[in-house]
Amino acid sequence: MMISVIVPCFNEEEAIPLFYEAMEKVRLQMQETFEYIFINDGSKDGTLRVLRELSAQDQQVHYLSFSRNFGKEAALYAGLKEASGELVTVMDVDLQDPPEMLMDMKAMLDADPDLDCVGTRRVSRDGEPPIRSFFAKLFYRIMNKISQVEVVDGARDFRLMRRPMVDGILEVSEYNRFSKGIFAWVGFRTEYLPYENVERVAGQTSWSFWSLLSYSIEGIINFSDMPLNIASYTGFFTFILSLLMMIFVVIKTLVFGDPTIGWPSTICIILFLGGLQLMTIGILGKYLSKVFMETKKRPVYLVKEKSKK
Structure with a gap:
């Protein structure tokens, strides 16, 4: 079975080799075929060079390089359009999404044919600034009070989806995208695996407090009047x-x-x-x-x- 792994990247030249190494260990344990789809979202460092080298070494590594920085939402959408696997996962390259969880997620899908998606949710925010954690929890409370869809508190983009759900997400081709809301809006049966927060393995996050606040406001406006x-x-x-x-x-x-x-x-x-x-x-x-x-x-x-x- 082919599993498409979608990985948005923005200035992640240090993290990409570490991510690929960790994912290959998981692939060997799972004995599945992985298709890597890296999206270079207008990086200013050597991300594109690293992706070229990795693609030359492994035929299962593919990449898209944007003409400029279009944002993570655009990168996720591009990756979903390129994915050809029966199962599709979305992951962060900084290894804050533990690769080994894919084995449990795949096992859950295999055990229940009616299950369409296995998502992940953080049950702790250790290592984050307290003010960011406070506003993150506040966002989920507000979102679930006023929105027509339920966004699980702590839910990550990291999830393993069957092809019908991916096709449903691609039907939502709107320009203003908020993936957490779209994942919930399309429906499909989803269960969540909890896990503790994991620190980045390399590099610096591109998400500042104000960019996260702006992203939260966009989510509220996109899914609530x-x-x-x-x-x-x-x-x-x-x-x-x-x-x-x-x-x-x-x-x-x-x-x-x-x-x-x-x-x-x-x-x-x-x-x-x-x-x-x-x-x-x-x-x-x-x-x-x-x-x-x-x-x-x-x-x-x-x-x-x-x-x-």
Whole structure:
């Protein structure tokens, strides 16, 4: 049985040989055929050189090299399109996705023909900055409260999928992609294997706190219209509140002859309403930008170089 291994890479020249070595040990234990598909996502180091050398040594190693950095989501989509195996897995090259878990994942699929996917989820975040762990947990809580799909807390992109599920994911060809949400949205029966957090074997992560925060916001917007509802509810509530305040001011002036004064309070109200309007416009603009990008029909990625199969 062919297993396609999809590996996005961005400035990972040090980690690629270590990843390949570890995966080959697992392949020999599993006695399966692996097809490696590395995606060079516009790396600035020697990643492409390492991939060329590795592809020349092993015919089962293939690579795509993007014309620039299109992001991990584009790399995952490109890898899924290139994969030809009956089973497909998505893995990080830094070995934070333990390769040996593939044996357990494959065993679970073999034991249950109705199971479509075996995913992984981290049950600890040892080694991560506390603030990142806090916001990660907060993201999953918010996402599962407001989204139509359930994203498992700690779920990784690392999973082993049968071909029908992969084909279903490829049917979702939208430009704005959030794979964790797409994996859940397509359905298919999935079970998760827990594991402890693993540190990178080499190199530095390209994910900063702000890039992860931006990625989380993208995920919420892609799979929920709740921010739009919040803006509408807030606007309606503010309108009712201002109407009640207006009635109160008129009655107070007519009955008690007490003209309303208070320049500071007026400025505070104006600033509050102005900020509320700007926030609402920002939410609308975020959704409108998504529609704008989808209607452009731009390709998700562009390939500059590709290995021969």
